[in-house]
Amino acid sequence: MEIHQLIGYGLAVLVGISLGLIGSGGSILSVPILVYVMGIQPVLAAAYSLFVVGVSALVSGFQKAKDGLVDFKKVFAFGIPTLIAVFFTRKVIVPSLPEIIKITDRFSLSKRELIMAVFALVMIMASWKMIRPMKEGQTLKSVNSLTISLVGLGIGLVAGFVGAGGGFLIVPALLFLANTPIKKAIGTSLFIVALQSLIGFLGDITQQPIDYPLMLTFTGCSMLGVAIGNRLSKVISGEKMKTIFGYFVLCMGIYILIKEIWFSA
Structure with a gap:
């Protein structure tokens, strides 16, 4: 086993810590680790990420359920x-994307660059959600089921495109739109996240060569x-960790955006 693989597997522990602690951020970490540390192509890394996050989130979810912190009606709705x-x-959508996407007459992106650029932008937007304080019980005006x-469809489109589980979007949506306390929202x-990630991975099995x-x-x-x-979630404030993690995600998103777009231009 090569040194970069050992580092990658070590960093994979952070993926699980993020999911167990704040219920999100798994793909935000796993995709860059798989691409930049393990040397896997972004499209394939996105597929791996869906499986990794799906299984890890499912395990963490069952542990949360034992503590009464899961609303199963909202899981399905x-x-x-x-x-x-x-x-x-x-x-x-992803398999139909051309290898080169022309943006303007003078500017084009490869499929890799487009996926990573979209992922970076999602990370930056997600970081804003995580940095902003969310008080337990805080809600916006009520909205209808449609x-x-x-909102669920929109989150699914983003999650499927970049290989992200979408927890960093689902948690605020459950908190603000569905009036769910922060701990139960996580x-x-x-x-x-587990269900949509594993279903997304099934869509990749016939599209990608998988290194099991x-x-x-x-x-x-x-x-x-x-x-x-x-x-850790039982002894450390999830809100405090969410804010710290938000700043980390912001820095990583800016780094990826600069690396993939600025230096490739």
């Missing part, structure tokens, strides 16, 4: 639209992190 959107995106379903989000030993080893390391994250 909010999660079904995201499942549909993720599967369609991974099965139809609006919540449309636990509920984990099941939604690498993917399963990475997943095992992430699950170790889940156990650590869940334990």
Whole structure:
């Protein structure tokens, strides 16, 4: 095993810690680790990420459920639209993208650059959600079920395109749109992330050559992190960790955007 793989597997523990602690951020970490440390192409890294995050989030979700921190009614009501959107995106949209995407007459992006650029922008937007304080019980005006379903579809499209589980978007949506306390929003989000990520991965099985030993080893390391994250969540304020993680995501998103767009121009 090469040194960069050992580093990558070590960093995979952080993926699980993030999921166990704040219910999101798994793909924000796993995709860059797989691409920049493990040397995997972004499209394939996105597929691996869906599996890693899906399994890790499911394990963490069951642990949260034991503590009564999962609203299963909202798992299905909010999660079904995201499942549909993720599967369609991974099965139809991503494979149909050309290798070179022309933006203007003088500027074009490869599929790799486009995926990583979109991922970076999503990270920057997500960081704003995580940095902003969310007080338990804070809500916006009530919205109808159609609006919540449309939000779920939008999250699923983003998640499927960049290989992100979408927890960093689902948690605020559950908190503000569905009037869910922050701790229960995190636990509920984990099941939604797990379902949509694993369904998204099924759409990739016939599209990508899968290195199962690498993917399963990475997943095992992430699950170790889940156990650590869940334990930490009982003694450390999730809101405080969410804010710190938000700044980390902001810096990483800016770095990827500059690296993929500025230096490739």
